[in-house]
Each structure stands twice: as C-alpha cells, then as structure tokens.
Amino acid sequence: MRQIAIIGGGIAGLTVALRCSQRGERVSVFEAGAELGGQLRTERAGGYLIEHGAEGFVAGSEAVAALAMAAGIHDQLRGQLVRDSCHFDGQRLTRLPPGEAGKMLGFQVGSRALGRGIESFQAGMSQLVAALRAQLPAHAEVALGSPVAALAREAGGRWRLTLASGREHSSEAVVMATSASDVARLLEPVAGESAAALAAAQTLSSVTVSLAYPQAAVPHPLDATGFVVADGAQLEGFRACTFASSKLPGRAPPSHALLRAFFRPSGAELGLPDADWIQRAERCVARALGPLGPAERGWVSRWERALPVLDEAHRARVAALEAALAGSGIVLAGAAFHGVGIDGAVRSAEAAASALSPA
Numbered sequence: 001m002r003q004i005a006i007i008g009g010g011i012a013g014l015t016v017a018l019r020c021s022q023r024g025e026r027v028s029v030f031e032a033g034a035e036l037g038g039q040l041r042t043e044r045a046g047g048y049l050i051e052h053g054a055e056g057f058v059a060g061s062e063a064v065a066a067l068a069m070a071a072g073i074h075d076q077l078r079g080q081l082v083r084d085s086c087h088f089d090g091q092r093l094t095r096l097p098p099g100e101a102g103k104m105l106g107f108q109v110g111s112r113a114l115g116r117g118i119e120s121f122q123a124g125m126s127q128l129v130a131a132l133r134a135q136l137p138a139h140a141e142v143a144l145g146s147p148v149a150a151l152a153r154e155a156g157g158r159w160r161l162t163l164a165s166g167r168e169h170s171s172e173a174v175v176m177a178t179s180a181s182d183v184a185r186l187l188e189p190v191a192g193e194s195a196a197a198l199a200a201a202q203t204l205s206s207v208t209v210s211l212a213y214p215q216a217a218v219p220h221p222l223d224a225t226g227f228v229v230a231d232g233a234q235l236e237g238f239r240a241c242t243f244a245s246s247k248l249p250g251r252a253p254p255s256h257a258l259l260r261a262f263f264r265p266s267g268a269e270l271g272l273p274d275a276d277w278i279q280r281a282e283r284c285v286a287r288a289l290g291p292l293g294p295a296e297r298g299w300v301s302r303w304e305r306a307l308p309v310l311d312e313a314h315r316a317r318v319a320a321l322e323a324a325l326a327g328s329g330i331v332l333a334g335a336a337f338h339g340v341g342i343d344g345a346v347r348s349a350e351a352a353a354s355a356l357s358p359a
C-alpha cells in the first residue's frame with residue numbers, strides 16, 4: 001500500500017485524502033490548526049448557524065456535488081431561498097441584476113457561474129468537512145495541531161516530512177494543500193528558485209462580522225441575498241453584507257435575523273478587539289438598512305492573508321514549479337494554486353489525486 005502525505009486539512013487536502021483512500025492508498029493528513037476544514041468553519045450558537053469562512057460554493061458545481069455524494073451528504077445540499085442582490089451607493093439601496101454583485105466584489109469565477117448564486121449544506125459548510133473525515137478508513141492518519149516544518153528527499157526517492165514537534169514521517173508522495181507562502185518555504189530546499197518564487201504570491205485579508213437581531217428590530221424586509229457597497233462608499237473597509245438568514249435555510253431561530261458584514265481590513269486593523277469590529281459592523285450596516293441598534297450577539301472572524309489573488313504572474317509561477325516537480329511525487333492542490341473558492345479547490349484536488357494515481 002503506497003503512503004501519501006497530505007499537508008493541509010482544508011477542503012482540498014480532505015478531498016485528496018478521500019480519493020486516494022478510496023483506491024486503497026494509505027494517507028496521512030497533517031493539519032497545522034486544531035481543527036480540519038481550513039477556510040470552512042461553521043459554528044452553532046443559540047439557534048444561529050454562523051459561517052466563519054465560506055458560506056457556500058457556486059451553485060451547480062459538479063465537483064462539489066460529486067464530492068458531497070462520495071461523502072454521503074448529497075441530500076443535505078441546500079440552495080438559496082432568494083435570488084436578488086442589492087447595491088448601496090452610500091445613500092440608497094437599489095436592486096442588482098443576477099451576477100452583478102459577484103462581479104462588483106471581484107469574484108474570480110466565470111461569467112456563467114456569477115449569476116447562479118450559491119449552495120451550501122443544511123448544517124453549514126463544516127458538514128462537508130465532517131462527512132469527508134468520517135469517510136476516511138480507519139488506517140488513515142489525521143494529525144491535528146501538526147504543522148509540517150520541513151521536507152527533504154530520502155535515499156530511495158521517498159520524502160521525509162519533519163513536523164514542528166520534531167516527529168518525522170516518510171512517504172512515497174506528498175500533496176501540498178496549503179498556502180503559496182508555505183509551499184515556497186517548504187519546497188525551496190527541494191525545487192530551488194521555482195518554489196521560492198511563490199513567496200511573491202499576493203493575498204488579501206478579510207474580516208467578517210456576523211450580527212444577530214430580533215427580526216422586529218431590523219427596519220428592512222431583508223428580501224434579498226444582501227448588498228454590495230459601491231467603491232466610493234466603502235467607508236471603514238466595509239464591502240458587502242449578506243442577509244444570511246434570508247439567503248439560506250436554518251441560519252437563525254424563528255423571528256430572528258442573521259446578517260454578515262464583510263470588511264477588507266488594513267494590516268493593523270486585523271488585531272482590533274471583537275467589540276470594536278462589532279460596533280463598526282453595526283454602524284456600517286445601519287447606514288444602508290436604517291437604524292438597527294446594537295446586535296443581540298456578534299461573531300468576528302479574522303482571515304489574515306487568506307484569499308489568494310490568482311493573477312497571470314501567479315499562474316505562471318505555479319506552472320513553472322509544477323514543471324520542476326514533474327515526476328517527483330510532489331503535487332500542489334487547492335485554492336492557493338489552481339482554484340477559486342471551494343469549487344476551484346475541489347477541482348484542483350481531484351486533479352492532484354488523479355495525477356498521483358498509479359499508472
């Protein structure tokens with residue numbers, strides 16, 4: 001049985017782990033964080049379902065639907081309840097044609113995908129993560145709190161991973177399902193300049209604030225998916241707001257509303273206390289929806305340098321590194337290299353699993 005090491009336990013790493021296990025290979029997933037899922041993290045609190053990371057994936061994604069089927073939760077897929085989005089110009093909210101909101105937010109997906117909206121799961125995006133984990137065979141290893149610190153070639157062509165704890169692990173193949181900066185650091189000793197070049201990859205940070213209100217306290221019908229803030233009106237880094245409880249089922253208790261405000265923070269702002277972010281979100285949302293008062297509850301999610309910018313220069317650097325790695329048993333997978341969002345990460349992971357398939 002071939003041994004495959006997977007660095008990163010986000011959706012890409014878990015997809016590769018499932019596919020390789022399904023064909024009888026032995027996988028070890030090394031995840032730096034305390035939980036699997038990476039940028040998929042759902043919390044349940046007081047009847048609310050809060051997405052800290054992605055709220056869903058582009059509707060009609062064949063790759064995610066196939067993965068949900070393999071994970072046994074295809075019947076848990078849920079589509080949007082409303083279709084229209086709005087636009088806030090600093091003064092008024094107006095309706096947008098389908099797809100316009102995604103375009104204005106700069107979503108890097110094809111034009112057909114832009115108008116489709118999103119899908120998620122009844123229990124949120126972490127339901128997919130838990131289902132994938134549950135499908136892995138008993139011999140699969142999932143090591144949490146296990147950042148990989150170094151990678152080196154061993155005699156005989158195998159790869160030796162050294163974890164931050166000092167533990168060593170040997171495998172025939174390695175899947176890098178982490179960030180571009182991690183790949184640059186871990187692969188430079190192996191692939192030289194073509195790996196180091198990935199350190200130039202651009203990323204964006206994001207802060208989202210979920211706010212809970214009694215429905216009666218919201219002076220707007222929330223009869224849309226949310227609103228996008230016009231470029232010139234993006235005060236305090238506020239870019240958009242999702243009406244989470246209008247958009248997808250089961251996101252708030254009856255007679256309550258869940259809103260989610262999206263910010264593009266400057267570096268120093270990421271560290272502001274939760275209370276400051278919640279007040280900022282309350283202020284920004286009220287400018288568009290009318291006086292709301294303080295939220296009953298708020299949740300702040302910080303994502304530092306998490307969103308990759310897949311421009312031409314980055315794609316060229318990834319292609320050069322993959323050419324240098326050809327035949328080595330190391331493959332790249334995930335949104336940092338090929339995909340955009342969950343659909344892109346899953347498709348990239350499926351391609352990585354196929355590339356590792358024994359001839």
Ligand SMILES: Cc1cc2nc3c(=O)[nH]c(=O)nc-3n(C[C@H](O)[C@H](O)[C@H](O)COP(=O)(O)OP(=O)(O)OC[C@H]3O[C@@H](n4cnc5c(N)ncnc54)[C@H](O)[C@@H]3O)c2cc1C
Nearest residue numbers: 008010011012032038039053054055147148334335341342
């Ligand atoms: C706020 C937010 C909202 C989003 N909304 C959407 C959305 O609505 N729709 C959509 O399609 N996409 C959305 N996305 C993007 C989507 O979530 C990601 O593209 C996707 O989840 C990336 O998956 P991944 O497995 O490629 O990477 P990640 O989820 O980033 O996983 C990489 C994993 O590698 C681990 N790791 C890093 N370094 C090491 C190391 N040295 N050793 C071991 N492990 C390591 C990390 O801890 C992480 O768990 C959103 C992202 C954010 C942050």
